[in-house]
Amino acid sequence: MNNNDALLYGYFRSTAAYRVRIALGLKGLRAENKFVHLRKGEQIQQAYRDINPAGLVPYWIEGDFRLAQSLAIIEYLDETHPAPPLLPSSPKARAVAREIALVVTSDIHPIGSLRVLNRLAEMEVNETARTTWSQHWIRVGFEAIEARLAHLPGPFALGERPTVADICIVPQVFNARRFGVDLSPYKRILEIDATASELEAFATAEPGRQPDAE
Numbered sequence: 189m190n191n192n193d194a195l196l197y198g199y200f201r202s203t204a205a206y207r208v209r210i211a212l213g214l215k216g217l218r219a220e221n222k223f224v225h226l227r228k229g230e231q232i233q234q235a236y237r238d239i240n241p242a243g244l245v246p247y248w249i250e251g252d253f254r255l256a257q258s259l260a261i262i263e264y265l266d267e268t269h270p271a272p273p274l275l276p277s278s279p280k281a282r283a284v285a286r287e288i289a290l291v292v293t294s295d296i297h298p299i300g301s302l303r304v305l306n307r308l309a310e311m312e313v314n315e316t317a318r319t320t321w322s323q324h325w326i327r328v329g330f331e332a333i334e335a336r337l338a339h340l341p342g343p344f345a346l347g348e349r350p351t352v353a354d355i356c357i358v359p360q361v362f363n364a365r366r367f368g369v370d371l372s373p374y375k376r377i378l379e380i381d382a383t384a385s386e387l388e389a390f391a392t393a394e395p396g397r398q399p400d401a402e
Contacts, residue, residue, distance in 0.1 A: 194219035197240065197247040199226045200398035203297060203359035204258040205246040209398075210355045211262045213389030215269045219248075223400040226302055259293055262352055274352050281346055288333055288345055288353035292360045296329035300363070322367045330364070330374050333357065337376035343383040350384060358384045362395065 196212075196219040198205030212219060224230045224245050231243045240247040240256060248255040248264070255261050266274040275282045298304070300322040308318050340346055345353035361381045364371060371378055384390040395401060 195249040200401045206359035207258045209393035285351040285353040289356040292356040299325045
């Protein structure tokens, strides 16, 4: 199915945009990709600020409807295209899926985002220290997620099918590898990543397979 009127602004290496690509794939939906080169600072240029005043990706445009923030976009897609669902059926399981997703999107991601790292560089924090900073917060978040997953059925975060929890975990694993984080202590997280890689929706969303990859 195509969302003929939908535009998705993103960047191949953005883990937030990566999440939305996975959700689209799981839903069997497509949107026209618009690329914003974060490393070149296109997100802070006026041309993009006129589209999205926050200057971030992802950004979703569908006709006259506009939406920022990956989780908001994913929930919108899930509500407008209910099958397959991206949340479990029971209220408790749905809450746990959201909890895990929020550890990634609220605890890990913001602290190590490009704009934070750029600000640290402006404050003369050297590259080694910036990498150490990112590694630390990824480990802190992954330790919390791994402990939570220990009591949940696999192979995905909450059983046999992927949910918003997995949609958030997999891109963060990609980012952890970029920063050289030792992932060996996180057995369940690695299980999720390996299982997800076998699904086309996750595979086609990978950063290296995007048209703007470099």
